[in-house]
Amino acid sequence: MDFTVAYNAAHEALPYMLGGVVWTVGLIVGAMLLGLLLGVPLAVLHVYGPWPVRRAVSVYVWLFRGIPILVQMYIFYFGLLSWLSGMPLFSGLGLDSPFVAAVLVLGLTSSAYQSQIFRGAIQSLPAGQLKAARALGMTDPQAIRAVILPQALRLAIPAWSNEYSILLKDSALAFTIGVVEIMARMRAIASTTHEPVSMTFLAGIIFFALTWVGVKALSLLENRVRIAGYTRQGAA
Amino acid sequence: MSAESLIPPVLEARTLGKTLGGNRVLDAVSLALPKGCVKVLIGPSGAGKSTLLQCLNFLIPPDSGTILLEGREVNGKSRRELCALRQQVGMIFQDFNLFDHLSALENVRVALMKVKGMSKLDAGELALAELARVGLADKAALYPANLSGGQKQRVAIARALAMDPKVMLLDEPTSALDPELIGEVLAVIRDLAQNGMTMIVATHQISFSASLADEFLFMEKGRVIESGSPTELLRRDSGSRTLAFCAKISELSGEADEMGAESLI
Amino acid sequence: MSTTYLEFLRAELVPGLMEGLWTSIVVIVPSAALGVLIGVLAGVLRVYGPRPVQRLTEAYVSLFRGTPLVVQVFFWYFALPYISLGGHSIVLDAIPASILAFGLCSGAYQSEYIRGGLNSIKRGQIRAALALGMTTRQAVQSVVLPQAFRRALPGCGNEIIYLIKYSSLASIITVGELTGTATTIAKNSWRNIEVFCTLGVYYLTLVTLATWLLHLAEDAMSVPGFERHKS
């Protein structure tokens, strides 16, 4: 192996590979937000809902945690979404785009995991919190919004940063359905340049850097919203 | 020469020294525990009481000095001698240290089987007897997570007693306990003392230990700076450091009345 | 469509997927074993190893946890043959390459749980064992390991469940396991939804079965203070 050749190849490929970062970041941001948007209500329903609803949430979580991301990508992209976009009602919505399919898959799966995270956080709060809010005359939805969620979401941030790094790694699977993120570009360049070693290292470094940046950013967020004396241990 | 000085003490420490992280934690401490005597170790936090007790069975190896068990020097380098020493020296910890994955019975039984090589049946029988002795026969099947603090400490005592030790080292056996649970553990310790067990106890329970102890050892900054019988040291006009210290902690813990009575002796 | 789903299922899908299932198992079982083996080794070294060894294992763990598994799979299968040392290079077939990739990656995650289990043991537990006259070996055997094992079991078991799901990545490097077989059937039949949803059911069954087994194991080992956290 010639290191100069490898280095030059990596150097040349860098701009193209970095172009993939936009797609990767797009996937993660989309998926995390979708996961948050669905995960919070799912968690609340899982804790406070009547039993059929709780059961339904459990099934949802079981489904998305039990099927591999890769298989979900195939189900959504080659199956459901291409079928839906063939129907007149949904045509022109861009449902047949690989990016949309990937965000949906990553986001729905993430919502299942995030709902578990938030549920754990809600359940770790002392029971007195809800009682105190009720004693002040709040309705349960009011209490959940004003008292429970602000605490639970703070507690969940560390787990959220773990969720981020999982999503980042899973997002690399979007290449299988044609999203031109980092992994897709790495594969393409590796086969044209016959330099798979330097290209995998390059991709590895980029993913590594993204993990680091994201985890740092989330820990900044955690510090920012921290309330003095309020820690996971303190609440448990 | 009195007769008993011809019999070597059960456990003796000569000029123990220990430095930890640059601190002289033990500074040439010597002590002897003749058979059947009860000594009480008191002193401010950080004085080195725990360190001293753990040096006595080499859980913390001393830097210098010697330990003698029944007059024979223990070689701290020999693993066999260490295990033999520790079998004969029972230790009780402030935070119990029951084995969390074993039931009360199994806690008492495990060392009998592993260390003494007893059969499961014999070990179980003995373990049950020891649990009965501390009043916990009915809790044999419970796990530490389901025992109260006082019960945990009594199981720990049963576990140590089952090894049939010649001497017991107790390091603040009641300071991790809620006030209402202290009594049950003290009762077991009193029972031991009255049955002639040789013991050294680090404790802050002044009035309790004054009624049991043959000797008080007052430690400060790694040294034993005063020693004597409790009556002597706690006499109101003794002017001892021990008296001053005991008065202070008794006041804090609301033991003042009892103290006043005893210090009038 | 010429045949109904049920006919298609019976005639093509099930026979095909059964073969794929066998290949999946051939990939999953050795990778899980390799992962646990590496995980225990790395976990123990991270806690009890000398400083430089600790550093080295930390580096291994963050490297393999910090990059996507699919990149690692790609590396072992496509890139490794390009690395030649003294004119020799290693070419791995698809199945050994996936087992190596899964095992190494899984081992990095497993070591986290092993380390956590070992670190969760309070110092006092070992002290108490020594104070009773046990040798270090006896203390490790009858106190440290039983406790660490119970603490690490849920995490390690979960990691194996993840491995079952991520074994689908082997299809990317041409292994004909469940997902690979399904892709082939889908290409030939054009019945994507049916094929991939059925495939999903296979994984759901595997994962549910493994979860149930794990819970059985946890309950069998459970003692008060070491219970399984109900989820």
Ligand SMILES: Nc1ncnc2c1ncn2[C@@H]1O[C@H](COP(=O)(O)OP(=O)(O)OP(=O)(O)O)[C@@H](O)[C@H]1O
């Ligand atoms: N590993 C260590 N490194 C440095 N210093 C230590 C270490 N262990 C103990 N010390 C110091 O040794 C001194 C004696 O500690 P020791 O635990 O023996 O005190 P103690 O008399 O038992 O106090 P307490 O009443 O609080 O239990 C303390 O000042 C402590 O800070």
Ligand SMILES: [Mg+2]
């Ligand atoms: Mg102490």
